Amino acid sequence: MTKSAELKGGSFTLSALHLVDGDIQQAINFLKEKVEQAPHFFSAAPIVIDVSQAGNKLDFALLKSHVQAAGMIPVGISGCKQPGQQEQAKQAGFAIMNAAKQAKAAEPVMTPTKIIKNPVRSGQQIYAKNSDLIVLGHVSPAAEIIADGCIHVYGTLRGRAIAGASGQKEAKIFCHNLQPELISIAGNYWLSDKIQEEFWGSNVVISLAENNLNIEQMAL
Secondary structure, three states: OOOOOOOOOOOOOOEEEEOOOOOHHHHHHHHHHHHHHOHHHHOOOEEEEEOOOOOOOOOHHHHHHHHHHHOOEEEEEEOOOOHHHHHHHHHOOOEEEOOOOOOOOOOOOOOOOEEEOOOEOOOOEEEEOOOOEEEOOOEOOOOEEEEOOOEEEEEEEOOEEEEOOOOOOOOOEEEEEEOOOEEEEOOEEEEHHHOOHHHOOOOEEEEEEOOEEEEEEOOO
8 A cells, every 4th residue: 555644753953942031022033133144044944932931921822923023933832831831832823842852862974075166156055964064165145054074164154054963063163264144063053243253254163162152263
């Protein structure tokens, strides 16, 4: 018999908005700012809202409509333990999500380094699965380079660079001229406004230390 559909487990990376004090408007203003800064990354992106520190008087329907108006897609609520609140969230169209316990990921089998000799143009996405990625030219705005290992950019990085895409916290980003829209290692990301002015346009190495991005200048 031919199967018409299958239901399987999957693993996906979702951004999480932590609603600290129940101030919906402040959180929405924050989301709008991020979408405006990096629309190719955040526009229409799925998001989970953590309400564990938001109090007991949330208007879930209002929260959902405001997140949608900000340009993102609310898919679920986490940190919601009270049955009454869970029911209100469900009625507003949210899924109730629980953070999974982190299991140690199996070490991927690394493949030879992927080398891109041509510039990466706007709208292009390059992915080096289970390997490092070397880009010999420039990475244009709105372009995206992704690697499960390290990323090396020998030109100017103006787009988005995502290293350690499968969770490898040891991954690094090496860049000769740092001017990115977004940098990320193992799910930890900064937009351009988080990068200190002293590193802008510089030759740098970006690493992860205690789940925070760290940028250091490299000597030429």
